[in-house]
Amino acid sequence: MNRMDQNQGDDVMEARSRELFNEQVANLDGHTRSRLNRVRQAALDAARHEMQEPIMRWLMPAGGVAALALMALFGWQVLQQTPEPGKEVVVAESAGVITGAVDDLELITDSAELELLQNMDFYAWLGSQTDSALPAAEDG
Amino acid sequence: MRLANMYASISPVSAPVQMVEYRSASLTEESTLDHIHDLEQFLASVERRAFQIARMALRDEDEAMDIVQDAMLKLARNYSARPCAEWRPLFYRILNNRINDHRRRRVVRNRLFGWLPGYQQEDGEVGDPYEQVPDTRQEPCEQVMVGHAMLVLEQALAELPQRQREAFTLRNFEGMDVAETAMAMGCTQGSVKTHYSRAVHTLRDRLGEVW
Numbered sequence: 001m002n003r004m005d006q007n008q009g010d011d012v013m014e015a016r017s018r019e020l021f022n023e024q025v026a027n028l029d030g031h032t033r034s035r036l037n038r039v040r041q042a043a044l045d046a047a048r049h050e051m052q053e054p055i056m057r058w059l060m061p062a063g064g065v066a067a068l069a070l071m072a073l074f075g076w077q078v079l080q081q082t083p084e085p086g087k088e089v090v091v092a093e094s095a096g097v098i099t100g101a102v103d104d105l106e107l108i109t110d111s112a113e114l115e116l117l118q119n120m121d122f123y124a125w126l127g128s129q130t131d132s133a134l135p136a137a138e139d140g
Numbered sequence: 141m142r143l144a145n146m147y148a149s150i151s152p153v154s155a156p157v158q159m160v161e162y163r164s165a166s167l168t169e170e171s172t173l174d175h176i177h178d179l180e181q182f183l184a185s186v187e188r189r190a191f192q193i194a195r196m197a198l199r200d201e202d203e204a205m206d207i208v209q210d211a212m213l214k215l216a217r218n219y220s221a222r223p224c225a226e227w228r229p230l231f232y233r234i235l236n237n238r239i240n241d242h243r244r245r246r247v248v249r250n251r252l253f254g255w256l257p258g259y260q261q262e263d264g265e266v267g268d269p270y271e272q273v274p275d276t277r278q279e280p281c282e283q284v285m286v287g288h289a290m291l292v293l294e295q296a297l298a299e300l301p302q303r304q305r306e307a308f309t310l311r312n313f314e315g316m317d318v319a320e321t322a323m324a325m326g327c328t329q330g331s332v333k334t335h336y337s338r339a340v341h342t343l344r345d346r347l348g349e350v351w
Binding site: 010013014016017018020021024025028032033035036039040042043044046047048050051052 | 313
């Protein structure tokens with residue numbers, strides 16, 4: 001009998017507390033509802049972002065890893081090319097190649113030399129003429 | 141459809157392939173929109189109840205709002221791709237974890253800074269001096285809704301051990317079954333039954349006289 005009363009008491013307490021809770025939820029003020037609405041929209045924006053750009057989520061870390069690997073490879077190659085006693089000649093040769101390449105670059109970027117490049121055919125023809133032919137052309 | 145016609149006019153040879161691609165892309169977009177719509181409905185269905193649970197546990201509306209926001213964002217970012225049936229226990233699990241973290245931080249904060257004059261103790265015993273100024277405005281919501289019984293219930297719930305409070309909240313307020321509650325609490329169904337039974341007995345002892 002006591003157990004039945006206890007169960008009934010539990011049921012009443014559970015029902016009453018549930019009723020109070022539901023009443024509180026139903027009577028939330030407009031300000032709180034508005035804030036909850038904004039919070040929900042922010043969460044939905046986050047979900048949209050996550051769903052619509054799943055590739056970017058993987059690409060960005062993968063790109064970072066690839067960049068790091070490239071930098072490591074470059075650093076390793078530089079370390080491999082440090083001068084050693086028996087390889088000084090090779091280093092000097094490669095330094096000469098680099099200097100030549102820089103000179104070529106200056107030649108190409110120099111605006112005065114660009115005119116020369118544009119009239120290359122003429123200068124090639126001029127170079128092919130014999131020295132004796134030139135004064136005759138001038139005389140003519 | 142206009143986009144598909146445009147594809148056909150540009151390259152008629154590969155048009156069928158592009159039509160398939162376009163159709164699959166639009167289907168993916170549709171399913172994403174459906175999923176977002178489902179998520180919105182789910183969040184709308186639980187947001188007020190979640191806020192009320194957090195408010196009762198922390199007895200602070202602003203903190204409760206922050207916790208609901210955190211829980212929604214975490215669910216949306218990390219678990220929105222999961223099946224809809226899993227959202228409810230996951231959401232309440234996140235919410236309960238946030239509430240417990242917050243309560244722990246509050247206890248530590250009170251221990252560290254509680255000796256400072258004017259520092260707000262737990263349950264708002266002492267607070268900001270400006271907040272102590274009596275508000276003479278009528279608060280109809282509190283007058284109408286928050287009765288004595290509700291305040292007593294909140295107090296009794298706040299004094300329950302954490303796991304018992306979670307079990308009672310999820311089972312009684314949210315109407316979850318034992319399996320769902322176990323998933324939300326991250327424990328076995330037997331533990332849920334034990335926690336819930338103890339919570340009910342404790343609450344009945346404390347609230348029986350008032351109600």
